[in-house]
Amino acid sequence: MPPVAPPLPRSVKTLGLVSLLTDASSEMIYPLLPAFLTGTLKAGPAFLGVVEGLAEALAAFVKIGAGALSDRMPRRKPAVVAGYGLSSLVRPLVALATAPLHVLAVRLLDRLGKGVRSAPRDALLAEVTPADQRGRAYGFHRAMDNAGAVVGPLLASAALLFARDLRVVFGLAAIPAAVAMATLVLTVREEARPAAQPNPPAAREGAGAPGPMRRPFRLYLLVLAVFTLGNSSDAFLLLRAQEAGVALAFIPLLWSFHHLVKAAAGTAGGALSDRLGRRRAILAGWAVYALAYAGFAGARTPLQVVLLFAVYGLFHALTEGPERALVADLAGRAERGRAFGLYHAVTGAMLLPASLVTGLLWQVHGAAAALGLGACLAGLAALGLWRLVPEPSAI
Numbered sequence: 581m582p583p584v585a586p587p588l589p590r591s592v593k594t595l596g597l598v599s600l601l602t603d604a605s606s607e608m609i610y611p612l613l614p615a616f617l618t619g620t621l622k623a624g625p626a627f628l629g630v631v632e633g634l635a636e637a638l639a640a641f642v643k644i645g646a647g648a649l650s651d652r653m654p655r656r657k658p659a660v661v662a663g664y665g666l667s668s669l670v671r672p673l674v675a676l677a678t679a680p681l682h683v684l685a686v687r688l689l690d691r692l693g694k695g696v697r698s699a700p701r702d703a704l705l706a707e708v709t710p711a712d713q714r715g716r717a718y719g720f721h722r723a724m725d726n727a728g729a730v731v732g733p734l735l736a737s738a739a740l741l742f743a744r745d746l747r748v749v750f751g752l753a754a755i756p757a758a759v760a761m762a763t764l765v766l767t768v769r770e771e772a773r774p775a776a777q778p779n780p781p782a783a784r785e786g787a788g789a790p791g792p793m794r795r796p797f798r799l800y801l802l803v804l805a806v807f808t809l810g811n812s813s814d815a816f817l818l819l820r821a822q823e824a825g826v827a828l829a830f831i832p833l834l835w836s837f838h839h840l841v842k843a844a845a846g847t848a849g850g851a852l853s854d855r856l857g858r859r860r861a862i863l864a865g866w867a868v869y870a871l872a873y874a875g876f877a878g879a880r881t882p883l884q885v886v887l888l889f890a891v892y893g894l895f896h897a898l899t900e901g902p903e904r905a906l907v908a909d910l911a912g913r914a915e916r917g918r919a920f921g922l923y924h925a926v927t928g929a930m931l932l933p934a935s936l937v938t939g940l941l942w943q944v945h946g947a948a949a950a951l952g953l954g955a956c957l958a959g960l961a962a963l964g965l966w967r968l969v970p971e972p973s974a975i
Contacts, residue, residue: 591708592717594768595701596724601760602664603725607732608739608753609674611835613683614815615828616746623680625819629939631684632813633932635691640928642695647921650700656917657770660704663697664764668757675750695928699920704770706908706916712854714908715861719850719901726846726896729839732756733832740829796970797910797919801926803964804903807866808930810873810957812938817892820876820947821885834889841893850901857971858906863962865898870958877951909972
């Protein structure tokens with residue numbers, strides 16, 4: 581019999597529950613947002629790209645400062661609480677939007693909160709988890725996040741059956757957000773750490789200085805930037821589902837099914853990188869991504885879309901945990917918050933040009949051209965990862 585894996589630390593499990601509840605709140609809104617913008621508020625696909633791109637870009641740049649600041653704080657929890665709190669407070673306000681710019685403002689504040697919390701939370705997860713279990717820990721955390729994305733659309737669909745009003749659904753999203761905040765504030769515990777001391781000049785100038793400035797980490801960020809340039813907002817895939825004939829009432833269920841696949845396979849996908857190596861797991865995921873996007877480009881029926889969303893879920897399961905575990909492996913302990921800030925900054929900032937290009941290509945040349953570009957860039961990024969970024973054990 582294979583050895584039984586040791587239990588994950590309590591902090592990993594508790595933060596996973598917080599992510600589940602928060603994502604349930606977010607995903608009550610997100611899959612319905614394209615229909616709300618393009619239908620109720622009469623915005624076009626290009627504006628949808630602007631909303632998602634600007635929101636994620638703002639979060640990306642905030643993550644750099646939040647991560648670096650958390651390295652110098654005795655505890656990371658205050659930054660995590662502040663970020664979750666801001667998002668939980670403003671997200672349901674989209675129910676009051678009467679113009680596309682109102683949605684943009686809410687999304688910007690929501691993603692600002694995500695920017696404040698993400699890097700400190702991921703650094704905290706790395707600190708409480710043994711190195712040989714990091715892939716599984718990040719995979720578990722992402723699986724819990726995705727489980728919330730299963731629950732959220734189901735709650736949204738149930739609410740739509742009774743209220744038949746998108747604004748009511750958006751307002752109800754405040755309930756799981758409030759429970760998430762109570763869980764975070766009352767149950768998550770963190771031991772105080774010594775405040776980080778600045779490195780002496782000699783250490784900073786040394787060729788072997790640890791941390792995210794090492795060459796393998798910089799090359800990893802470069803490769804991620806190329807991949808993310810072709811990985812635009814998932815809102816476009818939901819729009820593609822509607823174009824292929826999926827009824828609006830079933831869009832939240834489709835989104836929930838997609839996250840069910842991610843949640844079911846996420847922990848195993850992360851653990852796979854603990855056994856086979858981070859690069860192999862990520863490369864497998866990016867290959868699945870390229871196939872899925874190529875499929876979405878040519879999809880014509882609702883059944884094809886459903887199957888493609890399942891395949892797309894496997895991509896996330898194979899990459900979300902391993903990508904973060906590789907960040908922790910390549911970064912020095914003293915600068916891990918900064919490293920995660922840079923990771924989130926690169927992947928978030930590239931979403932702006934990715935979403936803008938996808939929206940414009942979609943509007944001018946159609947879905948096939950926009951999604952086909954994403955598949956091509958995934959192949960290019962996979963080649964770069966294989967040739968340029970070594971496994972941590974080889975550094």
